Structure formats: C-alpha cells, structure tokens
Amino acid sequence: xxxxxxxxxxxxxxxxxxxxxxxxxxxxxxxxxxxxxxxxxxxxxxxxxxxxxxxxxxxxxxxxxxxxxx
Numbered sequence: 001x002x003x004x005x006x007x008x009x010x011x012x013x014x015x016x017x018x019x020x021x022x023x024x025x026x027x028x029x030x031x032x033x034x035x036x037x038x039x040x041x042x043x044x045x046x047x048x049x050x051x052x053x054x055x056x057x058x059x060x061x062x063x064x065x066x067x068x069x070x
Contacts, residue, residue, distance in 0.1 A: 004018055005058075007059050008061070036064065037064040
C-alpha cells in the first residue's frame, strides 16, 4: 500500500495524497501543468525542479494558474 499523507494546497488541507513529487501531484490532481506556477513551503519552484521535489507530510503548496489576457 502506498503511503498517504496530508498537504496544504492553497491554504486548504488535503489528506490521502499519494503523490511523492510535485510532478506526481500535478498529475494526481489533473492540473494544467503548463499553465502553473508552484511554490512549496515558501519557495518558488522552477518547472525543472518539480520531478525532484519530494513531498513530505505537512508541506504547504501554492498553485497559481497563469491566464493570458489582453
């Protein structure tokens, strides 16, 4: 059985998360990866860091969706 833990996503608690990395979390939540900026525990992540950023119980992530407009 895969370990499950609690994360805080945009200030809201989410339990039962299975993802081990930020990339896996984006896929688990079916988020639009190319249109996201992600911050983990107060640090903005470059997209190349997502796959090697290991999630831990209690981590706080902020997702900002980029929207083009004019």
